[in-house]
Amino acid sequence: MISTVVWGTGNVGRAAIRAVEAHPALSLDAVIVHHPEKVGRDAGELAGLGRALGVAATDDIAGVLAAGPRAVVYAATGDVRPDGALDDIARAVRVGAVVVTPALYPLYDQRNAPPEFRDPVLAAVADGGGSLFVSGVDPGWGNDVLPLLISGLGSTVDAIRCQEIFDYSTYDQPDSVRDLVGMGRPMDYEPPMLLPSVPTMVWGGQVRLMARALGVELDEIRETLDRRPLETTVTTRTMGAFEAGTQGAVRFEVQGIVEGEPRIVIEHVTRIHPSCAPDWPVPPDGAGAHRVVIEGRPRIEVTVEATDEDENRSAGGNATAVGRLVGAIDWLVAAEPGLYDALDVPLRPAVGRLGRKQP
Known part of the structure; x- marks a missing residue:
């Protein structure tokens, strides 16, 4: 199982928790939150699953990353804090994690992205051996x-x-x-x-x-x-x-x-x-x-x-965008470390998920 962290529990993060829980190759091992009122709450409650998952939300970013997760779904916003989101993502890549996120618009087309976005990620890949795939939430x-x-x-x-x-x-x-x-x-x-x-x-x-x-x-x-x-x-x-x-x-x-x-x-x-x-x-x-x-x-x-x-149609758009990102994690784990875009990462069948009970 691929140890996976969901970072953020807003509209995208809720869907990400559900998608990770449903994926047969992934294990939800941690959920990072920013609001103090969410700390200690069960991931299943935050995701609206109606059942506990046995994973308590935490704001201890350093502790979660120190545990060496293999994958991170970065669901925190980058709309008004692109520099902060970039720093967070590079930090996760630097510990060797595969990171998937919709948060960094300039990296949708990573080959033509501005150096101020591309270079820190490539440096983190070189340092830690992680990867990054960015795909939009629109979706x-x-x-x-x-x-x-x-x-x-x-x-x-x-x-x-x-x-x-x-x-x-x-x-x-x-x-x-x-x-x-x-x-x-x-x-x-x-x-x-x-x-x-x-x-x-x-x-x-x-x-x-x-x-x-x-x-x-x-x-x-x-x-x-x-x-x-x-x-x-x-x-x-x-x-x-x-x-x-x-x-x-x-x-x-x-x-x-x-x-x-x-x-x-x-x-x-x-x-x-x-x-x-x-x-x-x-x-x-x-x-x-x-x-x-x-x-x-x-x-x-x-x-x-x-x-x-x-x-909710709006939530459905979020969920399918998240499905694309979470569904790419096991492929990215098997691939070489690097910076990837939608032309690199195949859209694959839902192997192992047909007929599984809804999480």
Whole structure:
């Protein structure tokens, strides 16, 4: 069994605990938390499993890493603390652990990542013999392996569009939804996640990754942005009220330009309520979905819906992103130490998990 640590117990960390517990090759040996109220609580309780796992959460990072875990699922946020996340991850790699995480956007396309992100990881790999694989929580597979797989089914491909379409009224992450993305904020508020160049910083690596796989050269990466206000005040189950006149929907694109045309596009259509921007793309059930559209001959469209945590589509996206990361651990353990991306790490069948009871 591969000794595995889950670091962080938010939306991603909860799903990670469940995924590690369900994986036949992994053993959940420690859970790292930051909030004092979580210290000492059982991992099964924190993950919403309804049963104890016999693993008490701890904030003793040094002690956990000193035990020499073989793998770490780093589920702490890197949105507002990328330097801190990088330091944590390098620390785990340096003790020889395989680390999987969605936290470091620049390393989605690790070959073209800025030196300030790439070099510390490579130094940690050289020092300790660990590895790192970064894949997005939006989820990464929807912006790399899925569209690339489907593109191979066409005779000709004119453009690839990857869409995340979600109503975030059930998403329990107010800091990200209100502060980073700006839902419920005045329309003159400038959300940090939507500032010029920030979407490219986050999703540009996936555009470059797909271009590399497809063997095309990008002229540049462009961004588009549209925001809509709420016409009426709405109240959400998890995050309270969002007032009329404040931002209620966001639509943006990160476009990979090839020979002057947008050929590889990552698009997000995000609402806080279905009533806002009804003319924009909507998911089949009104809650949330990920969609890949291959424009060409034939035209191919694939929509993926996933649910988790009481039929929550947002949680389902987190869970599938985590499944991609956790499912890569045993492959990474068997591979040479290094820095990996989605083109390096295969998406494999769920060996040993078919028919197992839900954790």
